[in-house]
Amino acid sequence: MRLFVFGLCCVSCVATAPPVRSAPPGADTYGDGVDWQATGDEVVTLLQGYLQVDTVNPPGNELRGAEYLKAALERDGIAAHIVEFEPGRANLVARLEATKPSGEKPLCLLSHLDVVTSEADQWEHPPLSGELAGGPDGGSEPMVWGRGALDMKGMGIVELETLVLLKRMKVPLDRDVVLLAVAGEEIGNQGMKALVKGDAWPGCGHLINEGGLGLRDALIPGQTAFAISVAEKGVLWLRLRAKGEAGHGSTPMPGRAPMELLKAAAALMAREPKPRVHPSLYELLRRAGEQKGGVSGFVMQRPGLVDLLLEKRLMSKPTTRATMTDTCQVTGYVGVGSAPNVIPSEVTANIDCRVLPGTSPDTLLAELKERIKDVQGVTLEVVSKEEANESTWDDEVFASLARNAVRGRPDAVSGPVLSVGYTDSLVARPLGTRAYGFVPFEVSAEELATMHGKNERVSVANLKRGAEVLFRAVVDVVVP
Ligand SMILES: [Zn+2]
Structure with missing residues (x-):
C-alpha cells in the first residue's frame, strides 16, 4: 500500500451533494x-x-x-x-x-x-x-x-x-x-x-x-x-541514461557521462509544477470545515477561499504538495562499475514521476525530454507507465x-x-x-x-x- 495524503482538484464537482440512499430501514x-x-x-x-x-x-x-x-x-x-x-x-x-x-x-x-x-x-x-x-x-x-x-x-x-x-x-x-x-x-x-x-x-x-x-x-x-x-495518481518510471567516453579521473573533460547525468537530473528537478486541486480535497476540507465552524471552518468550506488563503500553505508541505502536482524525483543512481580514478562510459539514474488524474504520462514525458534536450549524450527511457x-x-x-x-x-x-x-x-x-x-x-x-x-x-x-x-x-x- 502507498500512503494516502489529502489531495486536491477542481471546483465544479464539489457543489453537488451526493443524492445517494441512506441505510435501508431495518x-x-x-x-x-x-x-x-x-x-x-x-x-x-x-x-x-x-x-x-x-x-x-x-x-x-x-x-x-x-x-x-x-x-x-x-x-x-x-x-x-x-x-x-x-x-x-x-x-x-x-x-x-x-x-x-x-x-x-x-x-x-x-x-x-x-x-x-x-x-x-x-x-x-x-x-x-x-x-x-x-x-x-x-x-x-x-x-x-x-x-x-x-x-x-x-x-x-x-x-x-x-x-x-x-x-x-x-x-x-x-x-x-x-x-x-x-x-x-x-x-x-x-x-x-x-x-x-x-x-x-x-x-x-x-x-x-x-x-x-x-x-x-x-x-x-x-x-x-x-x-x-x-x-490514485498514475505512474511514469524513467531511466535517465548518460553515455560518454570512458577516461582517467585526473583530467576533467567535457561530455563525460557522470557530469552530464548530474546536469540532466538537475534540469529535471528544477521543474516547478503548477498546483492543481483535485475536487476530493475541496470536498474533504468542506466537510472538515463544516464540523469545525468559526472563521477557519468558513474558509475551508469555500474552494475560492481555499485557493486564495490556503494553497500556499498546502503547497509548502511535501505531503499535500504531492497531491496537488505532477511530481518527479530521482530515487537512485545506478553506476556502471568504476573506481575513484575511472570515469565510466555510462551511468543511469532512476526517476519516479507520479501524475494527477488529467495528466497523461506521455505529456509529462514530452515536457521532461524538452528540459534535457541540450544535455549531451543523455536519454530518457520509460520503465513503466500507468494513467x-x-x-x-x-x-x-x-x-x-x-x-x-x-x-x-x-x-x-x-x-x-x-x-x-x-x-x-x-x-x-x-x-x-x-x-x-x-x-x-x-x-x-x-x-x-x-x-x-x-x-x-x-x-x-x-x-x-x-x-x-x-x-x-x-x-x-x-x-x-
Ligand atoms: Zn498495501
Missing part, C-alpha cells in the same frame, strides 16, 4: 445483533495467526496466506477458491451469493496477501510474531504486532470476518459479496493483474480496498479525518463507508481523498469497477509511518471497531 438490526466483543476477540486471534504466515514479498509465497484464509472461511461453511498463477503465488476468491438478486454487480472486498520485508532487529516484537502486547516503549494499549498489521493483513481479516458475519447473521443480499485476497500487490500488482485476466474475476461493480484510513489531527487538531481514497484513475464519490458504497466511519464519533469527519501512491484499485477501475480505498482504522502519524517501516502494529480497539464499521457499511449497501 439494516441496523443486523449490526446491533452482533456480539462485537466476541467478534473483536475472533478478529484478533485470526490476525495473530495470519501475521505468522510468512508471505514476505519477495518472494511472496502467498499460497500459504490464501490457504490460511481458506481454512478460516471453511470453518463457517464458506467455500473458497484458490487460483495459483505461478508456483507458490496464488489468489483467493470466496463468494456469498445474492439471496434476493437486484441485478447489481458484486460488491468485492479486496486485500493483498503479501507484505514487505522488514529489518527484524529494529523491531520491539518480531515482524512475523503476531504477538499481542502493549504499545511501544512500555505503552499499555493492547496491540497486535507484525508486518502487515496495517498493510494489510489486518484489513484482510476484517473483510473475512464481514463475510463470515453476513453468513452467520443470515443477512439478505441484493448482490453477491465476494472476498478477494491477491498476491504480489507490493511489487507490480502481479496477483491482481492475473486475477482480472482470468476466469475467477467476479466482475466487481464495487471494490473496497486499502487506500485511506483515519488519521488523528490530520486537518484540524483534535479532529480525526477518515479518508476514503477515490483516486491515473478515479471513481466518483456520488455513490451508495462511498456514502455508506463515509457514514459508518464516523458513526458515534462527533469528533471525526470522513471524506474523499486522492492517493499519491497506487494500489490494486488502479488495475480494477479501467474494468468499470468503482473502487474505494478505506481501512477503517484510526491511527496517529507515528503509527502510519510503521507501514513499510519498523514496529508495524494495530490496536485491538481498531480491529474491533473496524470490524463493526465495515460490516455495517456493507449491510447498509446489500440489504434489499
